[in-house]
Amino acid sequence: MLVARSNPIELEKDRTQEVCFSSDGSILSAPVESFLQAVRSQLREQVLAFEPEIASFAEYALLNQGKQLRPTLVGCAGEADQGFEPGLVKVAVIIEMIHLATLVHDDIMDQAILRRNRPTLCEHSGNEVSVLLGDCLFSRALELASEFPTTDVCRLVSQATRNVCSGEILQTLRYKKRILNQEDYLRTIRLKTAELFALSCELGGSQIGLSSRHCDALRNFGFSLGTAYQIYDDCLDIFGDESEVGKSLGTDLQTGKCTLPILLLQEAMAPQEKETLLSKLFVWDESQRDWLMGLFARHQTLEACIRVIEQHLYDAERALELLKGDGHGLSLEPLLKFLSSQATRLGH
Numbered sequence: 001m002l003v004a005r006s007n008p009i010e011l012e013k014d015r016t017q018e019v020c021f022s023s024d025g026s027i028l029s030a031p032v033e034s035f036l037q038a039v040r041s042q043l044r045e046q047v048l049a050f051e052p053e054i055a056s057f058a059e060y061a062l063l064n065q066g067k068q069l070r071p072t073l074v075g076c077a078g079e080a081d082q083g084f085e086p087g088l089v090k091v092a093v094i095i096e097m098i099h100l101a102t103l104v105h106d107d108i109m110d111q112a113i114l115r116r117n118r119p120t121l122c123e124h125s126g127n128e129v130s131v132l133l134g135d136c137l138f139s140r141a142l143e144l145a146s147e148f149p150t151t152d153v154c155r156l157v158s159q160a161t162r163n164v165c166s167g168e169i170l171q172t173l174r175y176k177k178r179i180l181n182q183e184d185y186l187r188t189i190r191l192k193t194a195e196l197f198a199l200s201c202e203l204g205g206s207q208i209g210l211s212s213r214h215c216d217a218l219r220n221f222g223f224s225l226g227t228a229y230q231i232y233d234d235c236l237d238i239f240g241d242e243s244e245v246g247k248s249l250g251t252d253l254q255t256g257k258c259t260l261p262i263l264l265l266q267e268a269m270a271p272q273e274k275e276t277l278l279s280k281l282f283v284w285d286e287s288q289r290d291w292l293m294g295l296f297a298r299h300q301t302l303e304a305c306i307r308v309i310e311q312h313l314y315d316a317e318r319a320l321e322l323l324k325g326d327g328h329g330l331s332l333e334p335l336l337k338f339l340s341s342q343a344t345r346l347g348h
Contacts, residue, residue: 031331032075035084039071039092046097049140057125057133061100066116069229069335070095070200076331077204077218091153091203094141098161099196101137104130105168110251114242153203160199167192175256180278182263189230190223197226201332210328217322221332224316225339228309232343234259235305238296239346253284253292260308261301268299302347309343 043062050058071092075081078088106112107120108127114120122130138161145154170188174180201222205215234252238261242249252259262281266274277295280288296302313336320336323329 031081032072035075035080035089035092036068036071038084038089039068039075039096040065042089042093043096046093046140049143050136054133054136057121057129058136060124061104061121061133061137062097064116064118065096065100068096070099070196073197073200073222073225073332073335074204076335077201077222077329078208079328079331081331085207087148088204088207090144090147091207092200094144094153094157095196095200095203097137097141097144098157098164101134101141102164102168102192104134104137108134109168109172110248110255112248112251114248120248152206156199156203160195163191163195164193167195171257174258180258180263180266182260185258185260185263186227189234190227193230193233194223194226197229198222205328214323214326214328217319218329221316221319221323221329224312224319225335228312228316228339228343231260231305231309231312232339232346235261235302235309235343235346239302250286250289253281253289254286256282256284260305261296264304264308265295265299265301268301268304269295306343306347310340313340 043065044059046062047055047059074088074092074095075084078084078091080088103115104121107115108122108130111122112120113123120130121133125133142154142158142161145157148154167188167190170184171192174184174188198219199222201218202215205218210218236245237249237252237259240249251257258281262277266277269277280292317333317336320329320333324333
């Protein structure tokens with residue numbers, strides 16, 4: 001029986017050696033690198049699906065790739081280190097296109113200037129082009145999903161896309177209604193982020209013919225990993241270093257998004273302090289950052305966030321136990337170490 005741990009996840013050395021870390025914190029998964037190369041090649045080909053006048057915008061969005069976590073999940077769940085079929089590559093391309101479309105829309109809503117060390121599409125080409133280009137990417141991904149022999153892939157991809165967009169809407173409504181509680185926050189991030197992680201793992205397994213029991217375990221793994229990842233990303237937005245990360249940070253504070261650090265902070269504060277905090281958050285001024293960081297330090301908010309991340313990673317680890325017992329999911333295990341180490345780095 002597994003026992004919940006408060007310390008960072010520790011994995012066997014022979015497994016963690018499969019993952020390398022670059023200076024910017026990106027993940028390089030050696031066992032599925034040839035698979036990822038095939039995914040990148042097919043993403044480049046998608047540019048040809050667009051009208052000539054639009055192709056340059058599509059290329060700007062599609063080829064500005066980062067960690068490729070979702071394709072990596074597809075490849076690891078689909079055991080691409082042992083070889084792979086075109087269908088597995090197509091699944092990864094579909095999910096990455098949906099993810100990239102959400103980033104295009106996110107950057108508009110966040111008024112972000114940088115992503116991956118270069119101007120965002122909305123900064124480069126304007127909001128009008130960007131919002132419609134995001135729609136085009138969604139549409140192309142669904143078109144690719146419809147090309148599979150059965151409707152299963154298209155159905156799951158469509159459901160996931162709806163959930164991702166619903167999560168974004170809920171996040172906006174939470175701000176407008178000034179709803180501040182962990183339950184709504186977790187519901188939102190599970191829809192907007194964890195859903196695509198879960199889909200990546202589930203479809204990766206189904207493409208190689210794994211049983212429904214194994215695919216369910218893969219989905220649960222991805223769901224917990226994705227939840228942990230979004231909490232980490234929300235912490236990075238507040239506690240990270242923009243020069244190291246390569247994208248605009250602090251956008252959540254600027255746009256009034258109350259993520260887990262804020263929620264945990266306000267729960268730890270006295271009523272009068274909490275009232276002051278909330279009044280300042282909804283009329284955010286960058287000059288308040290030092291004051292806010294002082295509150296985070298006093299209440300050990302980052303440490304509390306890391307503990308929440310570790311709990312979700314533990315849930316992901318439990319989901320892997322079923323798979324590992326039957327010889328599946330082994331290359332997914334190092335991803336837990338990767339995210340745990342990234343979260344721990346925030347505190348240093």
